[in-house]
Amino acid sequence: NAGVTQTPKFRVLKTGQSMTLLCAQDMNHEYMYWYRQDPGMGLRLIHYSVGEGTTAKGEVPDGYNVSRLKKQNFLLGLESAAPSQTSVYFCASRGPEQYFGPGTRLTVT
Amino acid sequence: EDQVTQSPEALRLQEGESSSLNCSYTVSGLRGLFWYRQDPGKGPEFLFTLYSAGEEKEKERLKATLTKKESFLHITAPKPEDSATYLCAVQSNTNAGKSTFGDGTTLTVKP
Numbered sequence: 001n002a003g004v005t006q007t008p009k010f011r012v013l014k015t016g017q018s019m020t021l022l023c024a025q026d027m028n029h030e031y032m033y034w035y036r037q038d039p040g041m042g043l044r045l046i047h048y049s050v051g052e053g054t055t056a057k058g059e060v061p062d063g064y065n066v067s068r069l070k071k072q073n074f075l076l077g078l079e080s081a082a083p084s085q086t087s088v089y090f091c092a093s094r095g096p097e098q099y100f101g102p103g104t105r106l107t108v109t
Numbered sequence: 110e111d112q113v114t115q116s117p118e119a120l121r122l123q124e125g126e127s128s129s130l131n132c133s134y135t136v137s138g139l140r141g142l143f144w145y146r147q148d149p150g151k152g153p154e155f156l157f158t159l160y161s162a163g164e165e166k167e168k169e170r171l172k173a174t175l176t177k178k179e180s181f182l183h184i185t186a187p188k189p190e191d192s193a194t195y196l197c198a199v200q201s202n203t204n205a206g207k208s209t210f211g212d213g214t215t216l217t218v219k220p
Contacts, residue, residue, distance in 0.1 A: 004152075031206060042212035043153070043196070050206045058207060090152050098143065098208065100152030 002026055006091050006101035013081040013108045021076040021104050023091030031094040032074040033058075034066060036087040037103075043090065049074055081108045111136045111201050115211035122187055122218050130182040130214045132197030142180050143208065144173050145196040153196055156182075187218045 004025045013019055023032065030051045035043040035058075045058030049068040063085060065077045074093075078085060086108045091101040114133045122128055134142065141160055145153035157166040159175040166173045170191060172183040182195055194215045198208040 033207070035210075040212065043198075043210040045207055045209075048207050056206065092152075097155045097158065098145075099155065100145075102152050103150075 004091055004093055004099050004101035006104050010105045017081050018079050021089055023074045024072055025093040029093035029095045033092040034076045035090045038087050083108045111199055111209040113197055113199055113209050113211035115197050115214050119215045124218055124220050125186050127185045130195055132180040132211055134199045136199045136201045138202030140200040140202045142175055143198045144182055147194045147196055189218045189220050192216055192218045
């Protein structure tokens with residue numbers, strides 16, 4: 001039982017490049033989330049999903065897209081990375097309790 | 110709009126010096142209030158869920174309480190290993206799909 005896993009752990013992008021962050025959970029949870037965490041700003045919700053095939057916008061969705069084609073996976077895409085997207089990204093899934101992944105540290109230069 | 114405010118931003122304690130962290134919230138119908146612990150470079154780790162005013166939960170040196178407007182995380186006789194950032198979040202009845210987080214309280218316990 002790995003819980004919530006995220007790949008990659010670190011990534012450096014140049015402005016304008018694209019990438020996809022992968023989140024996987026093995027707890028059969030319906031709810032999954034993508035957050036970003038910046039120094040002094042806490043966790044901010046980017047997008048979330050309440051089940052396979054569904055997605056919804058959170059607080060800061062601009063510049064990001066998501067897909068939930070399989071229940072256990074939730075993908076976060078950056079189509080054209082900007083320096084403002086430099087952050088630590090956390091994925092989470094929720095049953096009765098919410099479990100977080102270890103994070104992806106993304107730097108956009 | 111749901112809001113969560115945590116205070117203080119930072120708290121430094123001596124080992125054994127008990128204290129409390131505050132989480133004030135406004136929400137349109139509370140579904141649940143959550144406490145998490147986050148160590149540097151790691152994802153938040155779930156601690157407690159509180160559902161209604163008057164409820165209390167305990168785990169080792171931590172005790173979480175809830176009123177209609179705020180929650181407290183009491184830390185009794187803390188140890189250096191309790192040093193971490195503690196996050197509070199709320200979930201509303203109107204949107205059970207998402208949580209709103211506070212900015213956290215960073216606790217440092219000196220030996």
